[in-house]
Amino acid sequence: MNPLVDEFLGGKSGLLVAMGPTGSGKTHTVFGTARNPGLVPLTLQKIFTAADESEGGNQSPRSFYLSMFEILCEGKGERILDLLSDAAELALQQSATIKGLKEVAISSAMDAENLVSRGMLKRSTAATDANSESSRSQCIITIRAVHKTVDQQSEHQISGSVLTIADLAGAERKKNTGNKGSRLLESNFINNTSMVFGLCLRALLDHQKNQKKTLEKHFKNSMLTRYLKDYLEGRKKMTLILNVKPGEDDYADTSYLLRQASPYMKIRYTSLDESSDLVSQKRTNVSLVCQENKKKRKVNKPEPEVVTAEEKELQRVSRSEQIMKNLFNALWTVSKQKISESEVAAKSMRELLKDKDIEILELKKELDDLKSRWSHVKQNDAASIAISSVSQTDLASDAALDNFHLSTELVQKISEECTYSDPEMSSAYCDMTEKSVDCDTSVANLIDEQELSSRYLKKEACTPDVTEPKCDLKKENTEIMGQVGNKESDGSESSEQTSAPDGGVTHAPSHLDDPSELSYTELRIVPCNLSAQFTDIQVSEKAPMEQSKEELSSNTEVESIQHDVDIKEMKQHDYQSSSQQLNCDAGVVSSNQPFLELQGMGAAHQNLDELVPEPEICEHTVKEAAAEHAHGQHVPDEGLPQTKASIAPTKDCQAGGTADDQKENLCQKEANEDLCASKPRENTKKTSSRRRLLPVASMMLKEFTGPAIDAADTKRATDGGGAKTLSGEQAAAGRSDALIRLLKAKSPPMRHRRG
Numbered sequence: 001m002n003p004l005v006d007e008f009l010g011g012k013s014g015l016l017v018a019m020g021p022t023g024s025g026k027t028h029t030v031f032g033t034a035r036n037p038g039l040v041p042l043t044l045q046k047i048f049t050a051a052d053e054s055e056g057g058n059q060s061p062r063s064f065y066l067s068m069f070e071i072l073c074e075g076k077g078e079r080i081l082d083l084l085s086d087a088a089e090l091a092l093q094q095s096a097t098i099k100g101l102k103e104v105a106i107s108s109a110m111d112a113e114n115l116v117s118r119g120m121l122k123r124s125t126a127a128t129d130a131n132s133e134s135s136r137s138q139c140i141i142t143i144r145a146v147h148k149t150v151d152q153q154s155e156h157q158i159s160g161s162v163l164t165i166a167d168l169a170g171a172e173r174k175k176n177t178g179n180k181g182s183r184l185l186e187s188n189f190i191n192n193t194s195m196v197f198g199l200c201l202r203a204l205l206d207h208q209k210n211q212k213k214t215l216e217k218h219f220k221n222s223m224l225t226r227y228l229k230d231y232l233e234g235r236k237k238m239t240l241i242l243n244v245k246p247g248e249d250d251y252a253d254t255s256y257l258l259r260q261a262s263p264y265m266k267i268r269y270t271s272l273d274e275s276s277d278l279v280s281q282k283r284t285n286v287s288l289v290c291q292e293n294k295k296k297r298k299v300n301k302p303e304p305e306v307v308t309a310e311e312k313e314l315q316r317v318s319r320s321e322q323i324m325k326n327l328f329n330a331l332w333t334v335s336k337q338k339i340s341e342s343e344v345a346a347k348s349m350r351e352l353l354k355d356k357d358i359e360i361l362e363l364k365k366e367l368d369d370l371k372s373r374w375s376h377v378k379q380n381d382a383a384s385i386a387i388s389s390v391s392q393t394d395l396a397s398d399a400a401l402d403n404f405h406l407s408t409e410l411v412q413k414i415s416e417e418c419t420y421s422d423p424e425m426s427s428a429y430c431d432m433t434e435k436s437v438d439c440d441t442s443v444a445n446l447i448d449e450q451e452l453s454s455r456y457l458k459k460e461a462c463t464p465d466v467t468e469p470k471c472d473l474k475k476e477n478t479e480i481m482g483q484v485g486n487k488e489s490d491g492s493e494s495s496e497q498t499s500a501p502d503g504g505v506t507h508a509p510s511h512l513d514d515p516s517e518l519s520y521t522e523l524r525i526v527p528c529n530l531s532a533q534f535t536d537i538q539v540s541e542k543a544p545m546e547q548s549k550e551e552l553s554s555n556t557e558v559e560s561i562q563h564d565v566d567i568k569e570m571k572q573h574d575y576q577s578s579s580q581q582l583n584c585d586a587g588v589v590s591s592n593q594p595f596l597e598l599q600g601m602g603a604a605h606q607n608l609d610e611l612v613p614e615p616e617i618c619e620h621t622v623k624e625a626a627a628e629h630a631h632g633q634h635v636p637d638e639g640l641p642q643t644k645a646s647i648a649p650t651k652d653c654q655a656g657g658t659a660d661d662q663k664e665n666l667c668q669k670e671a672n673e674d675l676c677a678s679k680p681r682e683n684t685k686k687t688s689s690r691r692r693l694l695p696v697a698s699m700m701l702k703e704f705t706g707p708a709i710d711a712a713d714t715k716r717a718t719d720g721g722g723a724k725t726l727s728g729e730q731a732a733a734g735r736s737d738a739l740i741r742l743l744k745a746k747s748p749p750m751r752h753r754r755g
């Protein structure tokens with residue numbers, strides 16, 4: 001009991017409970033006797049002894065209040081009885097306070113003991129078989145200490161501790177007590193209260209062992225446990241005193257109590273509810289005040305409950321406010337982040353829009369520049385087309401000059417060849433006038449030009465001309481046709497001259513004699529070369545960057561050239577109609593080869609095999625004509641149709657021919673062999689170009705030594721004075737005169753050509 005008294009004096013509440021079976025000395029232990037005082041008188045003495053010591057030590061004065069009541073059985077229920085007052089009705093409130101309980105202030109231990117003694121007189125006891133003065137109720141004595149430091153009149157300023165001492169009625173066995181009737185009911189009540197009290201302690205112990213296990217509220221089952229609720233829930237310190245009987249018969253009860261109560265020793269009071277202490281102190285103070293001032297017997301309502309509700313409400317409100325505040329803060333932070341992100345996105349979008357606007361402006365500027373450039377390019381293209389046409393004209397003039405130089409060189413070569421082929425005639429031929437030389441050179445020039453054109457065609461066949469191959473072929477074809485016709489006209493002209501009926505050198509009527517025609521033939525060579533040059537220029541000088549302009553200019557040029565060619569073709573149409581006849585009839589086979597080559601270039605190759613005659617056969621055909629002149633065969637002067645007839649067997653010879661034709665061919669071969677006998681064998685093995693030139697030279701020589709000249713000489717001799725025979729010098733002089741006449745007859749076109 002000393003620890004509890006010390007804590008009580010220190011301001012902490014405590015409970016002392018004596019428990020045990022009936023007759024075990026609980027009442028004797030708590031109250032004792034005058035000789036052997038029990039715990040209560042000893043506590044009172046200690047308290048007041050300590051109080052006296054505290055007052056002497058300049059500590060704050062304290063007052064003590066004593067209350068004593070009992071809980072007894074009333075019928076099937078319980079009731080509280082104030083042992084210090086005559087109050088009829090006391091009620092246990094929910095706050096573990098007893099309404100109407102009297103608290104008596106004690107100033108000394110003696111006064112307090114007197115009060116307790118008087119209260120013991122009122123306690124209900126009864127004699128049973130086990131105890132003559134067996135307690136039939138639960139007796140509770142409370143001592144409340146009150147500090148008087150602030151204001152003694154103020155009830156709310158009272159504070160202190162409560163020391164509670166409870167003497168429980170011991171469990172009774174029916175066989176031991178022999179109670180019957182009401183006593184048996186009291187025994188049941190006593191046993192039930194002891195059992196509930198034990199259950200509350202067991203539940204508290206289990207709860208302290210396992211915090212997850214809820215604390216069972218067994219205290220509701222009895223008024224005593226309800227009143228001692230704070231202690232049974234572990235908020236205040238409690239001390240148990242176990243009273244047992246030392247008798248042999250009490251072994252079972254003693255054993256049961258010790259087994260039951262021994263685990264309670266593990267119960268620990270971790271927290272003490274000071275508020276409950278305050279309430280208890282307040283209640284005690286109120287009771288004391290009521291005792292002192294009988295006029296103010298008011299039982300104050302338990303304020304702690306109201307405060308607790310308000311606090312709960314405040315806590316609930318504060319908790320909801322806190323929740324709402326936290327939610328608001330979270331929403332605010334999220335919205336802030338969203339707003340900042342949207343602002344950043346808006347800034348980036350504005351920058352992008354600015355950049356796009358700048359790009360659009362730059363693109364517009366570039367588009368305007370391109371439009372202006374395009375307009376300039378269109379104007380420049382028109383100007384470049386005009387300039388290219390002018391440059392093409394310059395190129396044509398340059399090509400004409402080159403062609404003229406080539407022609408001059410070729411004429412010189414032909415003259416040398418003729419000199420080499422016929423040394424006898426070379427001296428006379430070299431003595432000829434310039435005009436007579438022009439005649440030969442013109443013919444040779446045409447032939448060589450023809451060869452050049454064929455070379456160009458071969459080059460073009462090897463050099464791919466993407467732009468206008470057909471145009472060039474047409475031009476070449478047209479040109480060579482004209483050349484052939486021109487050359488054939490020369491041949492036919494010679495044949496016609498030899499077949500003059502008057503025996504003199506006559507010029508057959510032919511459109512080739514027209515200077516304009518000759519010039520036309522020569523001029524047509526220029527575009528041929530130009531086309532080749534132009535093709536080379538296009539292939540070599542074409543650049544990727546200027547391709548569009550060049551295409552425009554080249555197309556324009558090609559169109560212009562094509563237009564010229566068409567015009568020329570139209571102009572030449574009549575000429576070709578006749579020249580083609582001459583081409584076949586005149587027997588100038590040397591011109592057929594390039595022509596057939598052209599056909600082979602433009603047409604299918606199988607036609608080339610059929611159309612191209614063997615060079616020897618063509619050569620024989622030419623030699624045949626020369627042999628006829630050489631042997632003085634009479635060629636009827638029937639014009640071009642007769643010439644056709646003379647060539648017809650040649651065609652038949654190519655195809656096989658009849659027996660008569662074969663005989664004629666044999667004769668022609670013999671004549672050609674005679675003609676070629678004077679030539680060195682090496683010349684026959686020369687290139688085809690030299691072979692083609694031989695018949696022309698032979699034809700010219702034949703003209704000079706032909707029967708027409710002889711006839712003219714004979715006629716002149718006859719007319720001269722009866723000289724039957726002429727000397728060799730005279731014959732040669734006559735031939736020279738005839739030759740001069742022949743050349744004079746041919747001279748005008750040549751002069752015109754050179755001019």
Ligand SMILES: Nc1ncnc2c1ncn2[C@@H]1O[C@H](COP(=O)(O)OP(=O)(O)OP(=O)(O)O)[C@@H](O)[C@H]1O
Nearest residue numbers: 021022023024025026027028029131134135169170
């Ligand atoms: N220590 C003791 N010395 C002398 N006598 C004692 C002692 N303890 C108990 N007694 C006597 O035993 C008797 C019974 O004691 P007490 O009344 O105290 O029992 P109890 O436990 O209170 O019983 P109940 O529960 O029935 O009230 C009394 O007459 C008492 O005088």
